[in-house]
Amino acid sequence: xxxxxxxxxxxxxxxxxxxxxxxxxxxxxxxxxxxxxxxxxxxxxxxxxxxxxxxxxxxxxxxxxxxxxxxxxxxxxxxxxxxxxxxxxxxxxxxxxxxxxxxxxxxxxxxxxxxxxxxxxxxxxxxxxxxxxxxxxxxxxxxxxxxxxxxxxxxxxxxxxxxxxxxxxxxxxxxxxxxxxxxxxxxxxxxxxxxxxxxxxxxxxxxxxxxxxxxxxxxxxxxxxxxxxxx
Numbered sequence: 001x002x003x004x005x006x007x008x009x010x011x012x013x014x015x016x017x018x019x020x021x022x023x024x025x026x027x028x029x030x031x032x033x034x035x036x037x038x039x040x041x042x043x044x045x046x047x048x049x050x051x052x053x054x055x056x057x058x059x060x061x062x063x064x065x066x067x068x069x070x071x072x073x074x075x076x077x078x079x080x081x082x083x084x085x086x087x088x089x090x091x092x093x094x095x096x097x098x099x100x101x102x103x104x105x106x107x108x109x110x111x112x113x114x115x116x117x118x119x120x121x122x123x124x125x126x127x128x129x130x131x132x133x134x135x136x137x138x139x140x141x142x143x144x145x146x147x148x149x150x151x152x153x154x155x156x157x158x159x160x161x162x163x164x165x166x167x168x169x170x171x172x173x174x175x176x177x178x179x180x181x182x183x184x185x186x187x188x189x190x191x192x193x194x195x196x197x198x199x200x201x202x203x204x205x206x207x208x209x210x211x212x213x214x215x216x217x218x219x220x221x222x223x224x225x226x227x228x229x230x231x
Contacts, residue, residue: 045100049085057110060084063121067186087143087185088132095142126189133178141177148177 047053055061065084068074073082089103090096108114115121115128136143150170155163169175182188 045096048100049089051083051085054084059110059115059121063115063118064186071185073185082147082185086146090139090142091146095139122189126191129182129186129189133182136178137176144177144181 055065068084073087075081089099110116113120115124150166153166155167158166165175165180169179
Protein backbone atom coordinates (compact mmCIF):
# COMPACT_ATOMS: atom_id res chain seq x y z
CA UNK A 1 0.00 0.00 0.00
CA UNK A 2 1.41 3.38 -0.98
CA UNK A 3 1.70 6.35 1.36
CA UNK A 4 -1.00 8.14 -0.66
CA UNK A 5 -3.42 5.25 -0.17
CA UNK A 6 -2.69 5.14 3.58
CA UNK A 7 -3.35 8.85 3.91
CA UNK A 8 -6.55 8.49 1.92
CA UNK A 9 -7.77 5.62 4.14
CA UNK A 10 -6.89 7.62 7.26
CA UNK A 11 -8.88 10.60 6.01
CA UNK A 12 -11.88 8.39 5.27
CA UNK A 13 -11.78 7.05 8.85
CA UNK A 14 -11.41 10.52 10.37
CA UNK A 15 -14.35 12.03 8.51
CA UNK A 16 -16.63 9.02 9.06
CA UNK A 17 -19.32 9.68 11.71
CA UNK A 18 -18.79 7.96 15.04
CA UNK A 19 -20.85 4.82 15.57
CA UNK A 20 -20.41 4.50 19.32
CA UNK A 21 -20.20 8.11 20.60
CA UNK A 22 -22.67 10.97 20.35
CA UNK A 23 -21.83 14.33 18.83
CA UNK A 24 -22.22 15.92 22.27
CA UNK A 25 -19.70 13.52 23.78
CA UNK A 26 -17.18 14.16 21.03
CA UNK A 27 -17.66 17.93 21.35
CA UNK A 28 -17.17 17.78 25.12
CA UNK A 29 -14.11 15.58 24.69
CA UNK A 30 -12.63 18.03 22.18
CA UNK A 31 -13.33 20.93 24.55
CA UNK A 32 -11.65 19.20 27.50
CA UNK A 33 -8.74 18.17 25.28
CA UNK A 34 -8.36 21.77 24.13
CA UNK A 35 -8.24 23.01 27.73
CA UNK A 36 -5.56 20.45 28.62
CA UNK A 37 -3.52 21.34 25.53
CA UNK A 38 -3.80 25.08 26.20
CA UNK A 39 -2.88 24.63 29.86
CA UNK A 40 0.20 22.58 28.97
CA UNK A 41 1.19 25.03 26.23
CA UNK A 42 0.77 28.08 28.45
CA UNK A 43 2.66 26.41 31.32
CA UNK A 44 5.57 25.65 29.00
CA UNK A 45 5.45 29.20 27.64
CA UNK A 46 5.56 30.71 31.11
CA UNK A 47 8.37 28.39 32.20
CA UNK A 48 10.55 29.55 29.33
CA UNK A 49 10.13 33.10 30.63
CA UNK A 50 11.42 32.41 34.14
CA UNK A 51 14.78 33.59 35.41
CA UNK A 52 15.70 29.98 36.20
CA UNK A 53 15.19 28.96 32.58
CA UNK A 54 16.93 32.00 31.11
CA UNK A 55 20.02 31.48 33.27
CA UNK A 56 20.00 27.69 32.97
CA UNK A 57 22.89 27.68 30.50
CA UNK A 58 26.32 28.90 31.49
CA UNK A 59 26.46 31.20 28.43
CA UNK A 60 23.86 33.46 30.08
CA UNK A 61 24.53 32.64 33.73
CA UNK A 62 28.25 33.41 33.60
CA UNK A 63 28.09 36.42 31.31
CA UNK A 64 25.15 38.82 31.07
CA UNK A 65 23.43 37.59 34.24
CA UNK A 66 26.50 38.47 36.29
CA UNK A 67 26.34 41.98 34.88
CA UNK A 68 22.62 42.31 35.59
CA UNK A 69 23.21 41.43 39.25
CA UNK A 70 25.29 44.60 39.69
CA UNK A 71 22.55 46.94 38.44
CA UNK A 72 19.57 48.70 39.97
CA UNK A 73 17.22 46.48 38.00
CA UNK A 74 18.35 43.52 40.13
CA UNK A 75 18.74 45.06 43.60
CA UNK A 76 17.24 48.39 44.66
CA UNK A 77 15.65 50.22 47.57
CA UNK A 78 12.09 49.36 46.53
CA UNK A 79 12.71 45.60 46.23
CA UNK A 80 11.30 45.37 42.71
CA UNK A 81 13.40 43.10 40.52
CA UNK A 82 13.27 42.85 36.74
CA UNK A 83 14.09 39.40 35.41
CA UNK A 84 15.36 38.56 31.92
CA UNK A 85 11.92 38.18 30.34
CA UNK A 86 10.73 41.53 31.69
CA UNK A 87 13.25 43.26 29.42
CA UNK A 88 13.50 40.81 26.54
CA UNK A 89 9.96 39.42 26.13
CA UNK A 90 6.86 41.58 25.48
CA UNK A 91 3.98 41.01 27.88
CA UNK A 92 1.07 41.06 25.41
CA UNK A 93 0.38 37.67 23.86
CA UNK A 94 0.81 38.33 20.15
CA UNK A 95 4.12 40.17 20.51
CA UNK A 96 5.25 37.57 23.03
CA UNK A 97 4.65 34.72 20.59
CA UNK A 98 6.49 36.55 17.82
CA UNK A 99 9.42 37.14 20.17
CA UNK A 100 9.44 33.49 21.27
CA UNK A 101 9.63 32.31 17.67
CA UNK A 102 12.40 34.79 16.97
CA UNK A 103 14.32 33.67 20.05
CA UNK A 104 14.17 30.04 18.95
CA UNK A 105 17.18 30.81 16.75
CA UNK A 106 19.22 31.11 19.94
CA UNK A 107 18.99 27.33 20.29
CA UNK A 108 21.33 27.04 17.31
CA UNK A 109 23.88 29.27 19.05
CA UNK A 110 23.75 26.92 22.03
CA UNK A 111 24.04 23.76 19.91
CA UNK A 112 26.96 25.04 17.85
CA UNK A 113 28.77 26.75 20.74
CA UNK A 114 28.71 30.25 19.27
CA UNK A 115 29.21 31.93 22.66
CA UNK A 116 30.15 28.98 24.89
CA UNK A 117 33.24 30.74 26.26
CA UNK A 118 33.75 34.25 27.61
CA UNK A 119 36.20 35.04 24.81
CA UNK A 120 33.61 34.03 22.21
CA UNK A 121 30.94 36.00 24.04
CA UNK A 122 33.06 39.13 24.13
CA UNK A 123 33.85 38.71 20.45
CA UNK A 124 30.12 38.61 19.62
CA UNK A 125 28.69 40.90 22.28
CA UNK A 126 28.64 44.06 20.14
CA UNK A 127 26.72 42.21 17.43
CA UNK A 128 24.33 40.75 20.00
CA UNK A 129 23.83 44.15 21.64
CA UNK A 130 23.18 45.86 18.31
CA UNK A 131 20.49 43.30 17.49
CA UNK A 132 18.70 44.08 20.75
CA UNK A 133 19.13 47.84 20.37
CA UNK A 134 17.62 47.66 16.89
CA UNK A 135 14.72 45.55 18.18
CA UNK A 136 14.02 48.00 21.02
CA UNK A 137 14.25 50.92 18.63
CA UNK A 138 11.81 49.29 16.21
CA UNK A 139 9.18 48.53 18.87
CA UNK A 140 9.56 51.88 20.68
CA UNK A 141 11.19 50.20 23.69
CA UNK A 142 8.07 48.14 24.32
CA UNK A 143 9.63 46.03 27.07
CA UNK A 144 10.84 49.14 28.91
CA UNK A 145 7.32 50.49 28.83
CA UNK A 146 6.01 47.30 30.40
CA UNK A 147 7.11 48.89 33.68
CA UNK A 148 7.96 52.53 32.89
CA UNK A 149 5.34 54.93 31.63
CA UNK A 150 6.04 58.52 30.63
CA UNK A 151 2.61 59.62 31.83
CA UNK A 152 3.37 58.46 35.38
CA UNK A 153 6.79 60.10 35.69
CA UNK A 154 7.28 62.60 38.51
CA UNK A 155 9.68 65.07 36.92
CA UNK A 156 10.25 66.84 40.25
CA UNK A 157 12.15 63.78 41.46
CA UNK A 158 14.41 63.67 38.41
CA UNK A 159 17.59 65.59 37.73
CA UNK A 160 17.26 68.67 35.55
CA UNK A 161 19.01 66.88 32.74
CA UNK A 162 16.65 63.89 32.95
CA UNK A 163 13.62 66.21 33.08
CA UNK A 164 14.77 67.99 29.94
CA UNK A 165 15.46 64.76 28.06
CA UNK A 166 12.21 63.03 29.04
CA UNK A 167 9.92 66.03 28.57
CA UNK A 168 11.43 66.81 25.17
CA UNK A 169 12.43 63.65 23.34
CA UNK A 170 9.80 61.27 24.70
CA UNK A 171 6.99 63.73 24.02
CA UNK A 172 7.93 64.44 20.41
CA UNK A 173 8.82 60.76 19.78
CA UNK A 174 12.24 61.77 18.51
CA UNK A 175 13.88 59.22 20.77
CA UNK A 176 12.87 56.12 22.68
CA UNK A 177 14.16 54.66 25.95
CA UNK A 178 16.94 52.56 24.41
CA UNK A 179 18.52 55.61 22.75
CA UNK A 180 19.73 56.91 26.11
CA UNK A 181 19.75 53.78 28.29
CA UNK A 182 21.73 51.17 26.36
CA UNK A 183 23.93 50.36 29.35
CA UNK A 184 21.20 50.30 31.98
CA UNK A 185 21.12 46.52 32.57
CA UNK A 186 24.30 45.19 30.95
CA UNK A 187 27.76 46.61 30.48
CA UNK A 188 28.16 48.46 27.22
CA UNK A 189 30.43 46.75 24.72
CA UNK A 190 33.29 48.54 23.03
CA UNK A 191 31.86 50.26 19.94
CA UNK A 192 34.38 51.15 17.23
CA UNK A 193 33.83 54.66 15.82
CA UNK A 194 31.38 54.76 12.94
CA UNK A 195 29.75 51.38 13.61
CA UNK A 196 26.80 52.68 15.59
CA UNK A 197 25.76 55.56 17.88
CA UNK A 198 28.37 55.34 20.59
CA UNK A 199 27.77 58.32 22.86
CA UNK A 200 24.27 58.10 24.18
CA UNK A 201 24.00 60.87 26.78
CA UNK A 202 25.30 59.92 30.21
CA UNK A 203 26.91 56.69 29.09
CA UNK A 204 30.57 55.94 28.71
CA UNK A 205 31.55 53.48 26.01
CA UNK A 206 34.44 51.34 27.29
CA UNK A 207 37.71 51.20 25.42
CA UNK A 208 38.55 48.04 23.56
CA UNK A 209 39.49 45.32 26.04
CA UNK A 210 37.98 47.18 29.02
CA UNK A 211 34.47 45.72 28.77
CA UNK A 212 35.09 43.28 31.60
CA UNK A 213 32.28 40.86 32.36
CA UNK A 214 32.37 41.63 36.07
CA UNK A 215 32.51 45.43 36.13
CA UNK A 216 34.37 47.13 38.93
CA UNK A 217 32.54 49.35 41.38
CA UNK A 218 31.30 52.45 39.51
CA UNK A 219 32.65 55.89 40.13
CA UNK A 220 30.60 58.21 42.39
CA UNK A 221 27.45 59.38 40.66
CA UNK A 222 27.60 56.69 38.00
CA UNK A 223 25.33 53.65 38.07
CA UNK A 224 26.61 50.21 37.10
CA UNK A 225 26.65 49.92 33.33
CA UNK A 226 27.99 53.44 32.79
CA UNK A 227 24.75 55.45 33.06
CA UNK A 228 24.78 58.51 35.32
CA UNK A 229 22.46 58.38 38.28
CA UNK A 230 19.61 60.80 38.79
CA UNK A 231 18.02 60.12 35.37
